[in-house]
Amino acid sequence: MTYNKKLWEECANFHRHICPGLAIGFKAGEYIRKLWGVKASIDEEIVCVTENDACGVDAISYVLGCSLGKGNLIFRDRGKNAYSFFHRETSEAIRLVRKANTKGLSREESLEFYLKTDPEELFEIKKPHYELPPKAQFFSSSPCSKCEEITAEHRLRISDDKLYCLDCYDEYDRRW
Numbered sequence: 389m390t391y392n393k394k395l396w397e398e399c400a401n402f403h404r405h406i407c408p409g410l411a412i413g414f415k416a417g418e419y420i421r422k423l424w425g426v427k428a429s430i431d432e433e434i435v436c437v438t439e440n441d442a443c444g445v446d447a448i449s450y451v452l453g454c455s456l457g458k459g460n461l462i463f464r465d466r467g468k469n470a471y472s473f474f475h476r477e478t479s480e481a482i483r484l485v486r487k488a489n490t491k492g493l494s495r496e497e498s499l500e501f502y503l504k505t506d507p508e509e510l511f512e513i514k515k516p517h518y519e520l521p522p523k524a525q526f527f528s529s530s531p532c533s534k535c536e537e538i539t540a541e542h543r544l545r546i547s548d549d550k551l552y553c554l555d556c557y558d559e560y561d562r563r564w
């Protein structure tokens with residue numbers, strides 16, 4: 389299996405070092421490019437929900453244009469080497485879960501293995517078990533009554549009719 393060497397080099401340049409984790413994300417991104425006939429997303433047309441925050445996420449940012457800032461990279465912290473991709477225009481959705489592992493291989497050998505293995509062998513190909521997240525929204529902001537830092541509405545809490553940011557709000561937990 390060949391891979392796009394130029395794209396891989398650009399990706400490594402973006403991440404600033406070469407590592408096996410980056411190669412996993414790169415293969416996922418390259419697979420989606422081919423499968424859906426897309427390049428890096430200019431706006432939010434391709435959305436990635438990543439279930440880890442490791443090196444591979446940087447490759448997905450570079451290869452598919454999914455970034456935290458644009459709102460089309462969503463971190464769903466599950467500690468899994470899994471990524472879901474959604475295409476907003478065609479409604480396609482796919483979840484890639486790494487299945488191959490490189491136990492016993494050196495770092496160099498792992499890198500080589502990930503780059504050269506077919507994505508179908510590298511990943512289990514599934515359907516996401518969650519919905520496409522809504523588009524990035526803009527929220528009004530207000531200052532926190534305690535620290536006075538301007539905070540987006542959906543992250544403010546109310547206590548005694550005053551607004552508090554999450555860092556200043558003392559949660560009164562009535563669950564038992």
Ligand SMILES: [Zn+2]
Pocket residue numbers: 403405406407409410443
């Ligand atoms: Zn890395």
Ligand SMILES: [Zn+2]
Pocket residue numbers: 532533534535536537552553554555556557
């Ligand atoms: Zn505050």
